Amino acid sequence: MLNFLEQKILDEAVVKPGDILKVDHFLNHQVDVAIIRKIALELKRRFDGVKVDRVVTIEASGISIAIMVADVFQVPMVFAKKAETSNSTDAKYVSRAFSYTHRQVTDLFISRPYIHAGEKVLIVDDFLADGQAAYALIDMVHQAGAEVAGVGVAIEKGYQGGGQKLRADGYHLESVAIIDAMDCEHQTIVLHNQDETAS
Numbered sequence: 001m002l003n004f005l006e007q008k009i010l011d012e013a014v015v016k017p018g019d020i021l022k023v024d025h026f027l028n029h030q031v032d033v034a035i036i037r038k039i040a041l042e043l044k045r046r047f048d049g050v051k052v053d054r055v056v057t058i059e060a061s062g063i064s065i066a067i068m069v070a071d072v073f074q075v076p077m078v079f080a081k082k083a084e085t086s087n088s089t090d091a092k093y094v095s096r097a098f099s100y101t102h103r104q105v106t107d108l109f110i111s112r113p114y115i116h117a118g119e120k121v122l123i124v125d126d127f128l129a130d131g132q133a134a135y136a137l138i139d140m141v142h143q144a145g146a147e148v149a150g151v152g153v154a155i156e157k158g159y160q161g162g163g164q165k166l167r168a169d170g171y172h173l174e175s176v177a178i179i180d181a182m183d184c185e186h187q188t189i190v191l192h193n194q195d196e197t198a199s
């Protein structure tokens with residue numbers, strides 16, 4: 001049986017050229033707070049019993065989910081900033097990721113006061129594709145001497161390899177919806193949980 005997010009993807013998401021799933025009307029532009037809350041509660045359920053001291057994401061599209069996840073865990077949330085937005089002289093942890101949607105390398109930073117050595121950090125994002133964003137965040141968490149408690153995403157594009165690599169590297173990854181395949185020309189989406197095709 002499909003969960004609420006998988007069903008919403010099948011019913012409403014649009015497949016765009018370049019292997020992009022467009023969910024602008026509830027996740028990436030307009031934000032449906034009720035859906036984001038359900039995603040956060042589902043991640044809380046899946047990470048039940050895992051100690052989390054802090055939630056970390058990347059601006060901009062991870063922020064809405066990360067805020068809600070931080071709220072249900074009752075911990076602080078910090079988002080990595082893209083380097084062009086830097087206007088601080090604070091010492092920073094820096095990393096870089098090839099941006100899947102913008103097709104360019106993006107420099108990222110988190111100011112040092114916002115991750116502490118020894119903390120258990122839950123990494124949260126809207127999408128997981130090749131894993132570039134997740135690994136850049138993991139890199140900065142490790143620079144801080146903190147530990148990765150897990151990686152929680154709303155939508156994993158399972159065929160793109162990021163999830164496989166994270167699991168192989170031993171990270172606890174939870175994805176509320178996993179897409180096994182999608183096709184722009186025919187507007188087909190196949191969810192991991194159900195071998196069913198829909199537009």
Ligand code: 5GP
Nearest residue numbers: 019020021100127128129130131132133162
């Ligand atoms: P990765 O770094 O895992 O290759 O890609 C993850 C990042 O790219 C996410 O932070 C997300 O913002 C963006 N992204 C990747 N695939 C998609 C997609 O199909 N749709 C949207 N809207 N964003 C995506």
